Amino acid sequence: MKSATSKLTLLLVCTMSLLTAGCSAKPNKSDAQPSKVTINPNPYPSTYKPIEGEPTLITNVTILDGVGNRFDNGSIYFVDGKIQAIAESGQTLDVSENAKIIDGKGKWVTPGIIDNHSHLGVYPSPSTRSHSDGNEMTNPVTAQVWAEHSVWPQDPGFGRALAGGVTTLQILPGSANLFGGRSVVLKNVPNRTMQDMKFPDAPYGMKMACGENPKRVYGQKGGPMTRMGNVAGYRQAWSDAQDYMRKWEAYERDYEAGKNPKAPKRDLKLETLAGVLEGDIRVHMHCYRADEMTVMMDVMKEFNYQIGTFHHAVEAYKIADKLKENDVCSAMWADWWGFKMEAYDGIRENIPAVHNAGACAIVHSDSDLGIQRLNQEAAKAWSDGKRAGIDIPMKDAWLWLSANPAKSLGIFDKTGSLEAGKQADIVLWNGNPFSTYTKAEHVYIDGGLAYSLTDSSTWPVSDFELGQVGEGDSK
Amino acid sequence: MKKLITLVTALSMVSSIAAENIAIVGGKVHTMTSAGVLEKGTVLLSDGRISAVFADGEVPQGYKVIDASGKVVTPGFVGALTSLGLVEVSSSSGVVDSSVEKTPITNTGAAFDVQYAINTDSSLIPVTRLEGVTSAATTVSNGEFLFGGKGAVISLDGFAPVLKAGAFMTVDAGSGGAEISGGSRASLWVMLDKVFNEAKNAKDNLSAEKPWYGINTRLDVSALKQVIAGDMPLFMRADRASDIRQVIAFKKRHSSINVILVHGVEAWRVANQLADAEIPVIIDPEYNLPGGFDQMGATLKNAARLHNAGVQVAIGMDTHNIRLAAQHAGNAVANGLDYEAGLASLTKVPAQILGLESQLGSLVKGARADVVIWSGDPLEVTQAAESVFIGGKAIKMESRQTKLRDRYLTLQDSEYTMPSQYERSAQ
Incomplete structure (x- = not known):
């Protein structure tokens, strides 16, 4: 499968002088010139295949389309894995004769939830030491590692998240390192291999971390041991990446000039960093404090890259204006606080305050339990905001759960809202999802029924759970 | 250590004496006792204790009445x-x-x-x-x-x-x-x-x-x-x-x-x-x-x-x-x-x-007057405690977190005209 990812990474490797032509082997300009060194940009391609669906029409249902619209007594029709149409109350839709029709009276439909901060598969259940594959704590700069090489698809957590309406999730390396490595975006259809779950054509992300974690981990191991040490570490790494890019540029230039240059030695670490500087890989930065996030936005300008999202961003409410100005999203918890100093100023109104300032707000989990009820996290933030005078309609609050995380991951052209032509990643809730008592009744991924609350045959049982106590039980 | 314990007891008495007589009326009261749920119940708080819980009846003289109509009342x-x-x-x-x-x-x-x-x-x-x-x-x-x-x-x-x-x-x-x-x-x-x-x-x-x-x-x-x-x-x-x-x-x-x-x-x-x-x-x-x-x-x-x-x-x-x-x-x-x-x-x-x-843990005569008035069902994520009484006294609904919230929401509203550290919420 030819993917956007591969195209993006192609640019990373070859851009340096050759913006128009691809990197694939081209006829040699002269017989003396050996073929150009090229790098396979997509060595672990997605083999994801959707669960087969049937044309489905849900009627009489309350729809939040995830981009700011609400339809009471609406209908939604999806077929061949794509959303075909949404109809307001009173409108009818042309549907196929064999379409399955579901009466959604009293129920709600939303886009599938997208969690852009998960460690499922890299810190799976059971959390034995043998399974601890999320932090390459051997060096503060490990941009060369890829989370997808750690993902254990038999983590029962995927199936539990599915029951909570999560249709897409980003698996990140941990936050021990300044540069933790690449992330991978998965469709939440548990399967045999990581590649079977890999979201086709999703760009890569890269994890970075501010603050206490790198200091704590490396303080007695050669540093950094301070926040200023952290920043020096980022800056040196970016500078090294610039140098690396110049080497490749020189190679490209000389090659195009018909010379016979020696290709630079491939450096997997700098390759990923260069991908960020080229704009192909998205930065996901663990950062709590307002002042640190602001320093990082200056580092971003110094080296001319874009931070896509600050993760945790417990103090985002203090600098919501600056986050907006710099077009950086904040992925937040509703109410976690105090477990370390940099989380001490957490407030319940963080998410609505960021939204209210016009900045991009995201609800994230960073938890194998929290991921199962992100709708409740949004509900808490929504109601806390309301009580503090920030009255955000539910139809806008759903941006935090689907559209904004999709934007953060670079997949909003494919999923994250209920709009015609998009992937049919849809949750039918058995009531208002802004309630403790409401559950995902049906979860569709690419139009296929991946989970049904009332049909135990659709409840994933991972290999690990097979033949063990509780196999197939209601979880 | 004995001294410390004595001091603690003394303070506890001071707090109880300072509590006024409060009647919480009209709320849906979950007594957590055999009295069950009172759809429009009255809870009387006196001297730091719950002095009565009942479904109907008059509030005695000398009680400050708090209307909890449409709300839910539970033990703390x-x-x-x-x-x-x-x-x-x-x-x-x-x-x-x-x-x-x-x-x-x-x-x-x-x-x-x-x-x-x-x-x-x-x-x-x-x-x-x-x-x-x-x-x-x-x-x-x-x-x-x-x-x-x-x-x-x-x-x-x-x-x-x-x-x-x-x-x-x-x-x-x-x-x-x-x-x-x-x-x-x-x-x-x-x-x-x-x-x-x-x-x-x-x-x-x-x-x-x-x-x-x-x-x-x-x-x-x-x-x-x-x-x-x-x-x-x-x-x-x-x-x-x-x-x-x-x-x-x-x-x-x-x-x-x-x-x-x-x-x-x-x-x-x-x-x-x-x-x-x-x-x-x-x-x-x-x-x-x-x-x-x-x-x-x-x-x-x-x-x-x-x-x-x-x-x-x-x-x-x-x-x-x-x-x-x-x-x-x-x-x-x-x-x-x-x-x-x-x-x-x-x-x-x-x-x-x-x-x-x-x-x-229950609203019963003689228990500590730890009582909460909720905006609605307390188990529902969108509802919240509106008034909290501990030992018969209404606590100030304020914490570091609410103060941080108020400081930064005010700054947001005022477009950051003041350096943040000069911004205090009104007392």
Whole structure:
């Protein structure tokens, strides 16, 4: 499968002088010139295949389309894995004769939830030491590692998240390192291999971390041991990446000039960093404090890259204006606080305050339990905001759960809202999802029924759970 | 220490005397007693106590009336197992009284006593109480010892904290306990029997002059004697069914001990036996993952299945976010737990477990006037505590967090015209 990812990474490797032509082997300009060194940009391609669906029409249902619209007594029709149409109350839709029709009276439909901060598969259940594959704590700069090489698809957590309406999730390396490595975006259809779950054509992300974690981990191991040490570490790494890019540029230039240059030695670490500087890989930065996030936005300008999202961003409410100005999203918890100093100023109104300032707000989990009820996290933030005078309609609050995380991951052209032509990643809730008592009744991924609350045959049982106590039980 | 205790008592009296007479009228009152739910009930608070709870009738003279029409009234929630008052920030932040390292006073950990360690000015206390949690069991949460010492029940009134010292003692009877007992349950249970039998058989006043060769220190023995007498419940943590069966067997061997099962991920598998043995549980009902081989049977149905078998279920194990216990209970209800049992898991049951059922966890004459008025169903994530009374006094609905919120929302509104540190919310 030819993917956007591969195209993006192609640019990373070859851009340096050759913006128009691809990197694939081209006829040699002269017989003396050996073929150009090229790098396979997509060595672990997605083999994801959707669960087969049937044309489905849900009627009489309350729809939040995830981009700011609400339809009471609406209908939604999806077929061949794509959303075909949404109809307001009173409108009818042309549907196929064999379409399955579901009466959604009293129920709600939303886009599938997208969690852009998960460690499922890299810190799976059971959390034995043998399974601890999320932090390459051997060096503060490990941009060369890829989370997808750690993902254990038999983590029962995927199936539990599915029951909570999560249709897409980003698996990140941990936050021990300044540069933790690449992330991978998965469709939440548990399967045999990581590649079977890999979201086709999703760009890569890269994890970075501010603050206490790198200091704590490396303080007695050669540093950094301070926040200023952290920043020096980022800056040196970016500078090294610039140098690396110049080497490749020189190679490209000389090659195009018909010379016979020696290709630079491939450096997997700098390759990923260069991908960020080229704009192909998205930065996901663990950062709590307002002042640190602001320093990082200056580092971003110094080296001319874009931070896509600050993760945790417990103090985002203090600098919501600056986050907006710099077009950086904040992925937040509703109410976690105090477990370390940099989380001490957490407030319940963080998410609505960021939204209210016009900045991009995201609800994230960073938890194998929290991921199962992100709708409740949004509900808490929504109601806390309301009580503090920030009255955000539910139809806008759903941006935090689907559209904004999709934007953060670079997949909003494919999923994250209920709009015609998009992937049919849809949750039918058995009531208002802004309630403790409401559950995902049906979860569709690419139009296929991946989970049904009332049909135990659709409840994933991972290999690990097979033949063990509780196999197939209601979880 | 005696002085300290006296001082605490004095302060407690001052707070009670200062409380006015309050009548909360018109709300849907969950009494958590045999009186059940009063659709439009009246709760009278007087001298720091609940003086009456009734469905109809006049409010006597001299009461300040608070209209709770359309709202829900419950007893203040009781944090079933926390380290409140013992920790401000756990990681990399100086001394944290919720963890204890090796010390000559103890070998088994039984001798610690957290009543001396409560910081009444902890910022966690206002953060927690303004969400309806008015008291909590608090204790050492991690250490290198078999036992977690003597836990206390504290009020979150912010100045007279200790409602009951020596209120309970924790022990890990699962993997964690095995880990510190030579790495195996084969050692853990022999150890537990040994230390309890040793304490039981030791003289009441172990003389310092006479040599003592026990596994426990003399102070440990004296603490364990209180457990053996049944005065101090033993919170035994275990997850897998076979460990829970050992807990039940332990209780049979040591019948005077008041055993409470904690965490109990697979407790539903042993629900009938727990009910027969009259062992209540404190669980996290949201825990549904096989985090280890001891938790393979984890399910969101745990609370409901336990309750249906007749086990008393308490919910609420956390510290910074013990305020989320209501959400946990709500999710237990969403997964089949009876609604009133969900409320009881936050009120009556933890109070009973801690031996304070006449004081906490129900709206009954003579109990402490810890009362909460909620905007609606307290188990619903979108509802919140609107007024909280502790010992009969309305607390100020304010915390560091609300002050941070107000400072930065004001700045946002004023387009950051003032440097943030000059912005104070109006008092």
